[in-house]
Each structure stands twice: as C-alpha cells, then as structure tokens.
Amino acid sequence: MANHRYTAEERKTFTQKVLRDGYCVLENHFSPAVIDYWNERFMPLLRSYMDTGGTTAGRGAERYYVTLPFAEPFADPTIFEDEDILSIVEGLVGEDFVMCQLATDTPLLGSDYQEIHRDTPPLFPEFHIETPPFQLAVNFPLVDVNEENGPIEIAAGTHLLSKAERIMKMEKGEIKLEAVTMKRGDVMIRDVRGLHRGTPNRTPVPRPMVVIGYSRKWLHRPEVSIEIPRSMVGELSHRARRMLRYNPIVDVIQQQPRNETYDTFSY
C-alpha cells in the first residue's frame, strides 16, 4: 500500500488546482531537517560550480542553474518517489511518466528580475493551441523564501494562453504576477508553461530552489538529463528505474557539477 499523506480526494483537488491555476503548493510536506541537510551538502557544490567558471547559462546576473549529482543525499526516493507528489504528477502527465531533471535554481545577492517567461514552447506551435500538461516542475526551496530573498513570481492561470494572448495581456498589463513565498518543506507542483519570473535575492544568503522535472512518457529532454551511476541502478525500485529510463547510466559520476548547457529555457 502506498504511503499517502493526502486522501485520493485531496490529491484530486491539488491536481485540479494545477489544471486551473498552473500550480499548487503542498505545505509542510518534507521534513525541514532533510531540507537543511540538502542545503548543507548543496552549498559546496554551488561554490565549486562558481569557482570553476560555471556560467549563469543565460539566467541573468548572479543566478545559477546547477544539476545535482544523483548520489546521496539528493538521490533520495523519499523525495523523488514521494507518493503524494507522484500521484498528482500522474494525474497531470499520465501513467508511466518519466523523471528528466534533478537540479537547482539559485539567485544570489546581485540577481535581478528575470523577463517574464515560460519554460517550454507549446507542443504544436504551428496550430496556436495549448494542450493538456506534458511537462511539470516540482520545486522546493532549501531555505525559507520570503519577499527579501527572491521568491518566484507566477501569474496564475496563464499556462494555457496562446502566444498572441500572452502578448496582448502583457501589453494591456493584465498579467498579474504573485510572489510565492515558501517555507522549508513546502513543495510546489507547476506546469512549466505558466508565466513566471525569478526576482532579486536582496540578502547575502543563497536561495536554492530544487527542480525535479517529470514529463509525459514520450517526452525526451536530453538537455536536462540526470547521470545515473551504474552502481546505484540495483538499489532503485522498479518504479524508479522505469521513471529514470531516458537518463544515461554512467560508470563514474562527475564529482564537480558540470558546466550547464541548459540555456534555452525561456519562451
């Protein structure tokens, strides 16, 4: 029996909220102690990424996108196979979905407002229509996020707008962005087509936001792949192996974060 915190009815309500608003937040979902440990282990990775000339990959000044190594503590099935999250994910992008991304977005002091954007083009751009969801981001911060340290701003209900509608609404000032403040342990499930932007971190403390990407079963996104160490494959559940099936299996995991090439993220 799967271990859910929410009833089937409650999970359906979250699913409906994402379909309507483009995102939902599960409050107090992960243990803050686990999140603190991730943050402690992430900080040296961020430093190493910056010290070895890692770029901001087009995200704006002092804003870093860093892939996490698929290793302890980040390769944690209690996080990436969380039953409530996977149930909502399945309700949105269908059975046999894949996990394509395990990364972080971190604005530092000196970061600025990003352009309002969505993270993916439509599936069928020639037809000027939007489809049901196909690409989700599960986001959770490694520090509490308040108005000061760069909350993501999202315009609810914009994930199904066509390009023409988006431009028209932006010109008329009808895109209403709202800052989403979050505590350690809160989790957001987001259709990446919703309009959003990063905002400045005005504090000296980095604000990492984890992003775990889940896609429909036929969507392959090599630009955000996760390298799976061969030695770990046997430890994964059948479901995890299936979810991770499009990712490369490697003999040796890179110790240093790779220089990110995922630089086409804004549409």
Ligand SMILES: O=C(O)CCC(=O)C(=O)O
């Ligand atoms: O982490 C954030 O605040 C949002 C960053 C973002 O939207 C992006 O870099 O695409």
